[in-house]
Amino acid sequence: MGRTPVDGQPVRFNAFTASCPSRRLLDTIGDKWVSLVIVALGLEGRMRYSELSARIAGVSQKMLTQTLRGLERDGLLTRTVTPSVPVRVDYELTPLGRSLLDTIRHLKDWAEAHMSEVDDARAMYDRKHQ
Amino acid sequence: MGRTPVDGQPVRFNAFTASCPSRRLLDTIGDKWVSLVIVALGLEGRMRYSELSARIAGVSQKMLTQTLRGLERDGLLTRTVTPSVPVRVDYELTPLGRSLLDTIRHLKDWAEAHMSEVDDARAMYDRKHQ
DNA sequence: CTGTATCCAAGTGGATACTG
DNA sequence: CAGTATCCACTTGGATACAG
Numbered sequence: 001m002g003r004t005p006v007d008g009q010p011v012r013f014n015a016f017t018a019s020c021p022s023r024r025l026l027d028t029i030g031d032k033w034v035s036l037v038i039v040a041l042g043l044e045g046r047m048r049y050s051e052l053s054a055r056i057a058g059v060s061q062k063m064l065t066q067t068l069r070g071l072e073r074d075g076l077l078t079r080t081v082t083p084s085v086p087v088r089v090d091y092e093l094t095p096l097g098r099s100l101l102d103t104i105r106h107l108k109d110w111a112e113a114h115m116s117e118v119d120d121a122r123a124m125y126d127r128k129h130q
Numbered sequence: 131m132g133r134t135p136v137d138g139q140p141v142r143f144n145a146f147t148a149s150c151p152s153r154r155l156l157d158t159i160g161d162k163w164v165s166l167v168i169v170a171l172g173l174e175g176r177m178r179y180s181e182l183s184a185r186i187a188g189v190s191q192k193m194l195t196q197t198l199r200g201l202e203r204d205g206l207l208t209r210t211v212t213p214s215v216p217v218r219v220d221y222e223l224t225p226l227g228r229s230l231l232d233t234i235r236h237l238k239d240w241a242e243a244h245m246s247e248v249d250d251a252r253a254m255y256d257r258k259h260q
Numbered sequence: 261c262t263g264t265a266t267c268c269a270a271g272t273g274g275a276t277a278c279t280g
Numbered sequence: 281c282a283g284t285a286t287c288c289a290c291t292t293g294g295a296t297a298c299a300g
Contacts, residue, residue: 013166014187021241022165024248029237030160032293035152036143049262057144060294065263075251086261087300096247103240107159108152110233115151117226121205162273179282190274195283216281217280 028074033059033067035104038093041077042101046092076100158204163189163197165234168223171207172231176222206230 014020029035036056041047047055053064068091071077076097082088093101145153159165166186171177177185183194198221201207206227212218223231 012187013170013185021245022238024245025237025241026160026165030156032145035156036145040143053262055143057142059145061263062265062295063293066293073252073255074248075255076248081262084261087263089262096244096251099244100240103236106233106236107155110230111151111155114226114229115154118154118204118206121226122203125203125205183282188274191283192275192285193273196273211282214281217283219282 028070029100029104029107031067031070033063034071037064037067037071037091038076038097038101038104041091041093042098046090049089049091052091071097158200159230159234159237161197161200163193164201167194167197167201167221168206168227168231168234171221171223172228176220179219179221182221201227 029038033056036059037052040052040055044051044055049064049068052068053059053061056064059067068077068079072079072091075094077091077093080090080092082090144150159168163186166189167182170182170185174181174185179194179198182198183189183191186194189197198207198209202209202221205224208222208224210220210222212220
């Protein structure tokens, strides 16, 4: 999200720099299912695949698995396989995942406090522009 | 992001409910260019279209205009046209936009503090899984 | 139960050309 | 200068079928 200039050159924001941590975080939590998974695990502590699937309305198997794999890879949750028959798999937030949950709660707070103002602004804009 | 149950039924997260403020906020700031525009305007206060275009690397005219229109519609910034020749257009955050900037800064703080841990987790995951 | 693999429709966004 | 309009390549994600 823009690097601090060290050479006196003007700052130029660059969404493409792989080194931009903010961009990467936004790409992660901007994903449709990521925050839902994190919030669900934050509330329940530990959940099975089937519980997550039931809890998150509309998610397909493909997207739930893909989301969980990505979050596991990022160190935000752990995946525990119990080799019973049938197999049981549990997911749980890591400390890193729980700290991200706090950040997501800030977003949630802003959203719940201010999205109605956004709605009002939209209604007014749409009225003005037909 | 899940509604509080009022009838004793289990909570079910639903990313589709238009009424979910968190989902809508995430959709907004998850957009590739939105946060870059907001942060740029937060830093500079007021900027012309051409200044934004120069400041944000890689943005196309189409996407910059589209992003600015969306943010104007949401009441997050104002658009001021000065009918000179050639025309001059300035963009500036509204108070609502500045309050969102604060929230974005929280994200930025988490990202700068923890994305290196995510990198480490990814490296370890990729090593384990070939 | 917990996935994996494949197909494909819809959405996203860059490039290019043109305009008040 | 500050856009608008159009085309199209690429990505995203749901549906479906299959598997350990």
